[in-house]
Amino acid sequence: METFSEVLRANALIVAFTVVGLTVYLSYMISKRLTYGRIHGSAIAILLGLVAAYFAGLETEGQRGVADIGVLAGVGIMGGGMMRDFGIVATAFGVQFSELSKSGLAGIVSIFSGVLASFLVGAIVAVSFGYTDPESITTIGAGAVTYIVGPVTGTAIGASSDVIALSVAAGVVKSILVMIGTPMVASKIGLNNPHSAMVFGGLMGTTSGVAGGLAATDPRLVPYGALTATFYTGVGCLLGPSILYFSVRAFA
Amino acid sequence: MVIYGVALLAACLVVGLYVGELLGQLLGVQANVGGVGIAMLLLVLIAGSQRSRALVTGHSGEGIKFWSAMYIPIVVAMAASQNVVAAVDGGMLALIVGVLAVLVSFLLVPLISRIGGAGAPLPPLEDSLQPVKERGRNGNL
Incomplete structure (x- = not known):
């Protein structure tokens, strides 16, 4: 048994391929046999992943889900930023450039309105919870943008560490909700073509959320949503500690 | 050769991320600005040009398609x-912020999608040429 666990630890990424493969297989079986194909297999697989990450987090008290369990460390490599970005770029293969330029304007508008809308929501909720200092309000608003914009903004303007932690939590909630919620609302918000997928990516912005949500809805939409989403965090980090912070200070 | 496609993909990502970092520094932001998006644009442009056909067809193309198909397992x-x-554990505040931000953003999708005219829906999934197609063999997705 000890030897087996040693082999697993020494070949982390390979173990991850096996485990994720089994998870995907199981999910497609569940999709077919229990939901008769109504819930997409990849949506179930993503949900299983999140549930596993929750219990792993309770068990290990770590921050990286199942990747904190020694023998499953490879899942963290496979699902880390490097492989995620590599996979996302690969999905752009087969995309027509004309399709992208046609939606360019809507895409750009969506990025800025997405950052603004999420920030406003976060700032309003922060105020209604009794926060009055512009630093905390801005940081929580920035957390609603993404869990990267929150701490970047908070650190830049000198917010307290518990507010920064809150902003990260808000961003993670958003990201996970987008993963789970997108397939459920896709048909209601017209998310069935490259054009609306680009708008969707720009509005949501959380790369992980958009990546997971679109993959579970229709994998062909992934490249369009991911393209705009990858600009969102940068725009958020640009506006958060500057224009947005100054505007909050003018009001508070 | 499969590696040519994989190498092209990797090179696009490296160049994209580098440009994204530079953009971030230029704007004075502690983040990569659109690096992955720039990489995607590069790949789309290179794949569409006649001169680089050899890099994106045949076995070389398989190298890119493989990673495209690995995308969902990576997301899992x-x-x-x-x-x-x-x-x-973030508590009520984090939960409410997250839920409302997502709801408001969802609601904006149909509004902003009107800019530049609505797109035509994609054909049903079973007509797709994506390698992931065979997974959805139960058709009624």
């Missing part, structure tokens, strides 16, 4: 390595 692994406990 990504989901499994999220800090879900922090999201659940």
Whole structure:
């Protein structure tokens, strides 16, 4: 048994391929046999992943889900930023450039309105919870943008560490909700073509959320949503500690 | 050769991320500005040009298609390595902020999609040429 666990630890990424493969297989079986194909297999697989990450987090008290369990460390490599970005770029293969330029304007508008809308929501909720200092309000608003914009903004303007932690939590909630919620609302918000997928990516912005949500809805939409989403965090980090912070200070 | 496609893909990502970092520094932002998006644009442009046909067809193309098909398993692994406990433990404030931000953003999708005219829906999934197609063999997705 000890030897087996040693082999697993020494070949982390390979173990991850096996485990994720089994998870995907199981999910497609569940999709077919229990939901008769109504819930997409990849949506179930993503949900299983999140549930596993929750219990792993309770068990290990770590921050990286199942990747904190020694023998499953490879899942963290496979699902880390490097492989995620590599996979996302690969999905752009087969995309027509004309399709992208046609939606360019809507895409750009969506990025800025997405950052603004999420920030406003976060700032309003922060105020209604009794926060009055512009630093905390801005940081929580920035957390609603993404869990990267929150701490970047908070650190830049000198917010307290518990507010920064809150902003990260808000961003993670958003990201996970987008993963789970997108397939459920896709048909209601017209998310069935490259054009609306680009708008969707720009509005949501959380790369992980958009990546997971679109993959579970229709994998062909992934490249369009991911393209705009990858600009969102940068725009958020640009506006958060500057224009947005100054505007909050003018009001508070 | 399969590696040519993989190398092209990798080179696009490296160049994109580098440009994204530079953009971030230029704007004075502690983040990569659109690096992955720039990489995607590069790949789309290179794949569409006549001169680089050899890099994106045949076996070389298989190298890119493989990673495109690995995308969903990668996303599953990504989901499994999220800090879900922090999201659940963040308390009411974090939960309300997250839920409302997502709801408002969802509602804006149909509004902003009107800019530049609505797109035509994609054909049903079973007509797709994506390698993931064979997974959805139960048709009624």
